[in-house]
Amino acid sequence: SQTIHQWPATLVQPVGSPLSLECTVEGTSNPNLYWYRQAAGRGLQLLFYSVGIGQISSEVPQNLSASRPQDRQFILSSKKLLLSDSGFYLCAWSVDPYRAGYTFGSGTRLTVV
Amino acid sequence: DAKTTQPPSMDCAEGRAANLPCNHSTISGNEYVYWYRQIHSQGPQYIIHGLKNNETNEMASLIITEDRKSSTLILPHATLRDTAVYYCIVRVWVGDSNYQLIWGAGTKLIIKP
Numbered sequence: 001s002q003t004i005h006q007w008p009a010t011l012v013q014p015v016g017s018p019l020s021l022e023c024t025v026e027g028t029s030n031p032n033l034y035w036y037r038q039a040a041g042r043g044l045q046l047l048f049y050s051v052g053i054g055q056i057s058s059e060v061p062q063n064l065s066a067s068r069p070q071d072r073q074f075i076l077s078s079k080k081l082l083l084s085d086s087g088f089y090l091c092a093w094s095v096d097p098y099r100a101g102y103t104f105g106s107g108t109r110l111t112v113v
Numbered sequence: 114d115a116k117t118t119q120p121p122s123m124d125c126a127e128g129r130a131a132n133l134p135c136n137h138s139t140i141s142g143n144e145y146v147y148w149y150r151q152i153h154s155q156g157p158q159y160i161i162h163g164l165k166n167n168e169t170n171e172m173a174s175l176i177i178t179e180d181r182k183s184s185t186l187i188l189p190h191a192t193l194r195d196t197a198v199y200y201c202i203v204r205v206w207v208g209d210s211n212y213q214l215i216w217g218a219g220t221k222l223i224i225k226p
Contacts, residue, residue: 006156041218042218043200043216043217043218043219044157044200044214044216045216046213046214049213059213088154090156090157092156101147101149101159101162102159102214103159104156104157104158105156106155106156107154107155107156109154
């Protein structure tokens with residue numbers, strides 16, 4: 001069965017520090033991968049998506065970047081965190097866009113202090 | 114911008130049917146309606162999706178109006194564990210064999226004993 005792993009669950013980082021969040025998928029090949037951010041009490045905002053290794057599409061200009069070094073690995077990074085980067089970050093995957101839905105990881109709650 | 118409008122909150126008695134409305138008056142002919150729910154501080158969980166016809170699965174039923182401008186998610190026998198934020202989402206085509214989910218703010222459903 002397919003599973004998605006996202007870590008860490010919570011993270012507190014000082015302003016100006018770097019960030020690296022990792023997401024891995026098991027049990028499938030060539031998935032579409034997504035990074036979302038959710039502000040408190042709001043819906044999800046798509047940050048990046050990837051349809052293959054090395055292919056990254058950015059939806060919102062910001063202080064973050066994404067990379068996909070392997071087929072089932074998706075990384076969200078920042079060189080210098082801002083206070084406004086705080087939020088709930090979710091990784092998701094899908095295989096067939098005609099099939100039902102996207103599967104989400106358990107999320108990382110990032111607090112920048 | 115969100116393509117859906119939902120009431121911010123609703124209550125429902127345990128054991129009764131919960132009916133969650135959603136307006137999507139600007140939906141295009143090939144755009145699907147998806148429903149997800151999110152229990153506090155967890156990743157969203159897929160519930161159901163549809164295009165034109167009504168759909169039913171083990172979790173819920175989705176009723177889509179003939180003009181496709183609105184839909185209703187029905188949880189037939191709500192339990193306390195169904196307390197969550199429910200998101201009505203439109204899936205739009207963005208090219209490169211990929212779709213995006215356009216998220217709104219959702220409805221906070223509270224099931225009361």
